[in-house]
Amino acid sequence: MAIKKAPEAPSASLADIAFMLLIFFLVATTMDVDSGLERRLPPMPPPDQEQDETPPVKERNVFVVLVDRNDRLMVENELTRVEDLREKTKIFMTNPLNDETLPEKMVEDVPFFGPTEILRPSVVISLRNDVGTTYGTYIRVQNELIAAINELRADMALQKFNKPYDKLSTEQQDAIKTIFPQKISEAEPKRR
Numbered sequence: 001m002a003i004k005k006a007p008e009a010p011s012a013s014l015a016d017i018a019f020m021l022l023i024f025f026l027v028a029t030t031m032d033v034d035s036g037l038e039r040r041l042p043p044m045p046p047p048d049q050e051q052d053e054t055p056p057v058k059e060r061n062v063f064v065v066l067v068d069r070n071d072r073l074m075v076e077n078e079l080t081r082v083e084d085l086r087e088k089t090k091i092f093m094t095n096p097l098n099d100e101t102l103p104e105k106m107v108e109d110v111p112f113f114g115p116t117e118i119l120r121p122s123v124v125i126s127l128r129n130d131v132g133t134t135y136g137t138y139i140r141v142q143n144e145l146i147a148a149i150n151e152l153r154a155d156m157a158l159q160k161f162n163k164p165y166d167k168l169s170t171e172q173q174d175a176i177k178t179i180f181p182q183k184i185s186e187a188e189p190k191r192r
Contacts, residue, residue, distance in 0.1 A: 061103045063092045063125045067141055069132025082140050089125065089148035093180060111175045112160065118179050128187040145184055152180045 065085070066074040073080050075088050095102035103123040110116045125145055129138055150165075153176050157165040161172060168176070 057122050057124070058104065060101055061120060061123045063089065063103075063123075065125065065127045065141065065145070067127075067129045067133045067137055069130040071134055071137040073137075073141065082137070082144060085141065085144040086148045086151070089145055090152055092125075093119070093149065093152055095119075108178070110178050112172060113175060113179070116179060119181065123181075123183065125184045126187060127184055129189045131189045133189070146182065149180055149182050153177070156180065 064074075064076055068074070073082055073085065075085060080088065092102055095105060098105070104120045105117040106120050107115050108118050110118065127141065127145065129141075153173075154165045156176050156179060157163055157168055157172070160176075161168055165173065165176065
């Protein structure tokens, strides 16, 4: 009795099929993109301006935030919990009582708002970390600073336009950004 061999599947096209499956999965798969922190670099100075010409900045116009290598937070030379940073930032950005230790304001004609008190252009939040600061603390501090500004903008949008900030037109958002700018300056991390 002769044993019959089972028919074999042709294997010549297996490589083609595997290649086509690979292409299908590459095309059909989405890649997550890290968004990172939104920061805008200052504009380049004019070529004729000398590099060491820096405008004087009054101490009251700088909100100093320091994080040391032990993840301790100092805000305006005072030990602070990260949870309290948002409220302190909001008070600095609004200076509701025109306190002379908080930033200076000036009156400017802002679209949709008319003559409005806004922060002077020299007002800035200065953030400095130690090289040993943990990444988690660094991100938490960043989030609190940005959340404070975003909350001020959201409150202003609801108060003036009765809409959430993200539903406003670009012109309306720009007007609110004029009143509450996001100016965070990060100094080079401190080394021991």
